Amino acid sequence: MVIRNYRKTDEKEWLKCRVLSFFDCSYYDDIVRKKPTYQNETIDLVAEEKGTIIGFIEVEIEKKIKDVCYLHGELGGVIWNLGVLPEYRNKNIATLLLEETKKIAITKNITRFEAWTQDDVSANNWYIGRGFKYIEGYLNVYASGKQCKENNLINKDESTNSIRSLNFETTLDRKTEMEQKYYRVHEVRLYQLELNK
Numbered sequence: 001m002v003i004r005n006y007r008k009t010d011e012k013e014w015l016k017c018r019v020l021s022f023f024d025c026s027y028y029d030d031i032v033r034k035k036p037t038y039q040n041e042t043i044d045l046v047a048e049e050k051g052t053i054i055g056f057i058e059v060e061i062e063k064k065i066k067d068v069c070y071l072h073g074e075l076g077g078v079i080w081n082l083g084v085l086p087e088y089r090n091k092n093i094a095t096l097l098l099e100e101t102k103k104i105a106i107t108k109n110i111t112r113f114e115a116w117t118q119d120d121v122s123a124n125n126w127y128i129g130r131g132f133k134y135i136e137g138y139l140n141v142y143a144s145g146k147q148c149k150e151n152n153l154i155n156k157d158e159s160t161n162s163i164r165s166l167n168f169e170t171t172l173d174r175k176t177e178m179e180q181k182y183y184r185v186h187e188v189r190l191y192q193l194e195l196n197k
Contacts, residue, residue, distance in 0.1 A: 001054070001093070003100050006044040011035050013053040014046065021055075021083025026118040026186050036080065040068055043077070043104050047084070047093050055084040057097040061110050069114050071135065071192060077105055079115040098130060102195050113193045118186040132191035139170045142184035151181055 006014065014035055022028055038060040047055035061077040062068045069076040084093045105113070115132060117123045118140065128134070143166045148154045153166060169188075170178060178185045 001047055001049045003045055003047050003096055006046050006056070006058075010046060010053055014056055017046075017053040017056055017085055018081065018083055020085055024086060025120045025123065038068075038080070041108075043101050045097055045100055047088075047097055049088075054088045055093040055097055057082045057094075057101050059101055059105065059113065061105060061108060069112075070190065071114060073192075074111040075109055076112040076114060077110050079113055082115075094126060095130065106195055111195055113195065115191045115193070116188060117191070118188055124189065127191045127193075130193065132193045135190045135192050137172055137187050137189040139172060139175060139178055140167070140186045140188050141170060141178050141182050142167050143182045147182055 011034070015032065019031060022030060036058070038058075040060050040063060043057070043059045043061060045057050046053045057079065058081040059077040059079050060068050062075045065075060066072065068078050070078075082094060082097070102113075113132075115127060117127065143151070143153060145154075145164055145166075148166050153168075172187065175185065175187070
């Protein structure tokens, strides 16, 4: 296995790896058909074995403070995508990708990473195990068209046929209420890692 910079010719393999990496987590429906692009410079690495992309990490880094990051602080970067194929998990690949990304970031005067994830236990344990600190969270709520109508999220005169589902955010203190009313609720969590520690 080698860790190297992403190349444009990797796009199809990268997309396949992302779909399969996210398939068994709460981001299973976050499907992209093209690799995302960002306004700022990225650290974009892949783990490759025998011509197959088996893992990836994408971090958009700041040129100036608050350019990319949500939190106030020194120059940082946001981990937008991180994944490893299921059959290659628990082999330290995500950690190796993170460590290489940290080395590159430090040479660019980046002092911290932010990462947003949902309530998947293994993902949260991985971030905490690598020294990321929990900062805050919110709820990501999915409602069917019928649930939207029943809970006055849409005008009762509108046809529910016009809305298949609705996705919205709310505060953590409403978790029990949201779980009782809607078919899918996830806690989104923000973590931060200081690179100089």
